[in-house]
């Protein structure tokens with residue numbers, strides 16, 4: 178029997194605000210434990226939360242970018258549970274009336290496009306962090322993260338493979354980072370994903386029983402965990418068993434998922450509207466303002482690059498992988514007026530340099546102006562493409578402009594007809610044997626003459642011009 182996986186993802190993204198969602202404490206990562214805390218995020222009695230407007234703005238940006246319907250009124254609720262990293266005994270989240278619903282994102286898998294529905298996007302606060310001492314039987318709590326703003330993005334169960342899940346997550350990640358509302362750092366937990374997965378016979382329309390997978394901290398691990406879970410559930414079903422509804426933890430070292438807790442008992446959070454917070458009403462004019470402030474999103478940019486710069490979709494994909502890289506390419510394309518050449522130099526040379534040095538584009542020593550200048554020099558015949566390959570290495574190492582390097586090294590190409598003609602006639606004169614063979618029909622010797630001219634000019638002759646002049650002058654002898 179053939180089984181089909183059904184997957185729905187819950188993504189938590191930490192918003193890049195300077196302060197927490199309900200108090201003025203800093204959200205900075207990695208500070209001395211408990212140094213970014215106050216009575217509000219410590220859950221002291223008698224304090225009142227005050228909503229951070231920036232959090233709402235960022236959440237709205239994501240909602241707009243994923244085509245959600247924005248609820249004019251939404252509410253905060255208390256999600257009650259006890260855990261040492263949650264001093265209040267409840268997490269403030271949105272439940273019955275979330276900020277946004279019914280969105281979608283487009284993904285590409287195997288060259289095909291597919292739309293994944295977004296059920297809801299809501300705002301909530303993060304909990305603190307427990308640190309377990311390796312050497313002592315003790316655990317510590319760090320509440321710096323308590324109250325840091327998150328959005329939760331819940332997908333519809335529209336995903337059908339681990340690969341689609343990966344493509345969906347990368348797309349969400351890309352949008353968040355492009356809009357600069359989340360740093361996307363998965364290791365620091367700024368972008369986390371819980372995966373819900375069930376299997377059903379291929380012809381079946383009803384969903385099977387799902388498990389929820391946690392504890393994956395990279396795209397690769399999410400895909401591995403899903404692949405493992407697909408196999409595990411298939412094995413259970415094929416052997417006449419039934420999948421237990423439970424939360425399972427991914428064990429990276431073993432490459433398996435293990436049950437963490439049954440879902441049923443953990444589920445009753447006794448949500449109720451938080452009486453300390455008024456309903457949130459999104460002002461229409463403000464929403465319009467936010468809409469106007471949205472940057473061009475990666476998918477749109479990709480399409481525009483293909484259309485306006487006539488570069489292949491593959492190139493456009495690579496060049497728009499980050500906003501900074503896209504800006505860099507675009508600056509070079511515009512300054513040089515040669516988008517295809519700009520794309521080649523950025524994709525082949527610049528990305529290789531950066532990759533070898535583990536550097537980011539913002540730290541690239543070659544400024545867009547310099548690369549554009551190089552392209553212009555090649556185009557004008559001042560240097561050959563081959564020379565340019567040496568020049569760009571020097572540009573990367575020294576940060577100097579191509580003009581300065583060419584002058585310093587005396588690399589200027591000989592593109593002057595009179596000079597070249599002189600060289601060519603002396604080459605022809607010095608090789609009477611090859612000349613007579615050539616004139617007798619041995620066409621292959623043309624390359625020999627080109628080589629001799631290049632040698633005589635130490636590779637500085639403009640090859641195109643050498644070709645042209647040689648043809649003419651050989652024909653005339």
Ligand code: ADP
Nearest residue numbers: 183184185186332333334373374375384385387
């Ligand atoms: P919970 O509150 O328990 O996390 P939700 O109803 O919010 O449950 O669903 C969470 C996620 O699980 C959503 O992304 C949804 O698409 C997905 N999901 C729901 N049912 C299934 C199923 N049978 N198989 C796979 N995923 C599912």
Ligand code: MG
Nearest residue numbers: 187371373389
């Ligand atoms: Mg869940």
Ligand code: ZN
Nearest residue numbers: 200202215218
């Ligand atoms: Zn605080």
